[in-house]
Amino acid sequence: MSEQGRINRDLSIDQVEVNNELAASVLFDIAVYVARKLPTFTSDDVWSAANVTVREPRVMGAVMRRLHMDGWAEPENVLRQGYRPVNHARPQRVWRSLVYRG
Numbered sequence: 001m002s003e004q005g006r007i008n009r010d011l012s013i014d015q016v017e018v019n020n021e022l023a024a025s026v027l028f029d030i031a032v033y034v035a036r037k038l039p040t041f042t043s044d045d046v047w048s049a050a051n052v053t054v055r056e057p058r059v060m061g062a063v064m065r066r067l068h069m070d071g072w073a074e075p076e077n078v079l080r081q082g083y084r085p086v087n088h089a090r091p092q093r094v095w096r097s098l099v100y101r102g
Helices: 003-019 021-037 043-050 059-069
Strands: 073-081 091-097
Touching: 003 059, 021 043, 021 059, 021 091, 043 059, 043 091, 059 073, 059 091
Parallel strands: none
Antiparallel strands: 073 091
């Protein structure tokens, strides 16, 4: 990805987060909970724990980025098949918890 592509991506993620601040905050707290409970996880695991529908599901990208930036989890170079029907079994990034408590 080009540098400009990264900049555009980050600006888009920032905008989604700003426009969906409450959903991002709630989903972030749930993502922290998941990171404490699972050694590895995907965004599907966060959605399942949340058991909510949000107006803008792309907010999960901002949540996962913040989870990483704040030191709760780090992305693995591994993909796992998504299990939520809405995702049509698409590959998802696996995240490794940095705060797993078992």
